[in-house]
Amino acid sequence: MTVRRTVTAAAIAGVVPLVLTIVTAGVAQAHGAPTDPVSRVAACGPEGAQRASAACGAAVAANGGETFDAWDNLRVADVRGRDRQVIPDGHLCSAGLDAYKGLDVARADWPATPLKAGRDFTLTYRSTIPHKGTFSLYLTKQGYDPAAPLRWDDLAAEPFAKATDPRLENGAYRIRGKLPTDLTGRHMLYTVWRNTDTPDTYYSCSDVDLGGDAQQPPADPPPADPPAADPAPAEPLPADPPAADPTADQPAEEQQQPVTQPPPVQGAGQQAAAAAESRDDSTTVLVGAGAAVLALLALGSALLFRPRRGRR
Numbered sequence: 001m002t003v004r005r006t007v008t009a010a011a012i013a014g015v016v017p018l019v020l021t022i023v024t025a026g027v028a029q030a031h032g033a034p035t036d037p038v039s040r041v042a043a044c045g046p047e048g049a050q051r052a053s054a055a056c057g058a059a060v061a062a063n064g065g066e067t068f069d070a071w072d073n074l075r076v077a078d079v080r081g082r083d084r085q086v087i088p089d090g091h092l093c094s095a096g097l098d099a100y101k102g103l104d105v106a107r108a109d110w111p112a113t114p115l116k117a118g119r120d121f122t123l124t125y126r127s128t129i130p131h132k133g134t135f136s137l138y139l140t141k142q143g144y145d146p147a148a149p150l151r152w153d154d155l156a157a158e159p160f161a162k163a164t165d166p167r168l169e170n171g172a173y174r175i176r177g178k179l180p181t182d183l184t185g186r187h188m189l190y191t192v193w194r195n196t197d198t199p200d201t202y203y204s205c206s207d208v209d210l211g212g213d214a215q216q217p218p219a220d221p222p223p224a225d226p227p228a229a230d231p232a233p234a235e236p237l238p239a240d241p242p243a244a245d246p247t248a249d250q251p252a253e254e255q256q257q258p259v260t261q262p263p264p265v266q267g268a269g270q271q272a273a274a275a276a277e278s279r280d281d282s283t284t285v286l287v288g289a290g291a292a293v294l295a296l297l298a299l300g301s302a303l304l305f306r307p308r309r310g311r312r
């Protein structure tokens with residue numbers, strides 16, 4: 001009996017620190033970022049579907065080789081609504097943080113989510129721990145140049161969507177709004193999440209493409225090249241008849257195949273969703289492991305503290 005009690009106590013002693021480690025690790029990394037339209041930091045992060053893209057490669061290089069493992073930790077303390085004074089022009093995507101400076105790299109081939117001007121819109125902001133606060137979603141004005149550093153003046157003065165204390169559902173906040181009607185082509189969706197239960201404000205850049213009849217990509221050869229040469233094996237091109245099209249030898253036709261065609265970009269969006277789901281899975285595994293550990297603890301306690309025989 002003494003042997004069993006010793007063994008049980010040892011088991012508990014070993015398990016408790018393990019539980020604490022799991023819980024602490026979960027909290028320390030738990031903040032958030034938009035996954036649809038995918039933010040640059042989520043796209044290039046460890047679970048980002050586009051982390052193999054040329055843009056993410058350039059971002060990591062500009063980051064001195066530092067990867068974006070802490071994809072949910074892009075936050076600045078004590079801004080208190082003075083975003084435009086505190087976050088410098090040209091550093092909006094990194095929020096001026098050195099660890100994220102690669103996200104400020106200005107290039108036109110960042111993975112962009114297709115959107116439709118004038119339509120209802122929902123932004124999915126993944127988070128593993130709830131915070132109180134207000135989300136403000138800004139879009140760049142028409143004429144925005146993705147190949148130039150993002151400045152505050154590029155953004156509309158007022159957010160097109162705003163939400164205070166939305167519910168956390170399935171690990172994500174959803175902020176709804178209506179997209180402006182007068183935008184076409186590539187734009188930046190800039191999300192500011194000002195916490196009210198912490199001193200932090202979170203900043204995120206999501207590249208989007210509002211399409212439309214403005215044929216900007218063909219008029220802009222340099223940015224069109226990198227994506228074409230992009231190895232990006234993560235982007236499946238299921239419906240791509242032009243590749244097998246024998247008429248592809250006509251130069252004019254080749255130019256008519258803009259990189260911003262909906263199918264590949266949509267694939268990227270779906271991959272982002274898949275990545276989000278896999279994150280859900282890992283959360284489930286964690287929760288399952290936690291439950292098993294707790295059951296073990298309960299069993300151990302029962303063995304240790306059950307009433308002893310012969311005692312009244």
Ligand SMILES: [Cu+2]
Pocket residue numbers: 030031032129131
């Ligand atoms: Cu947090």
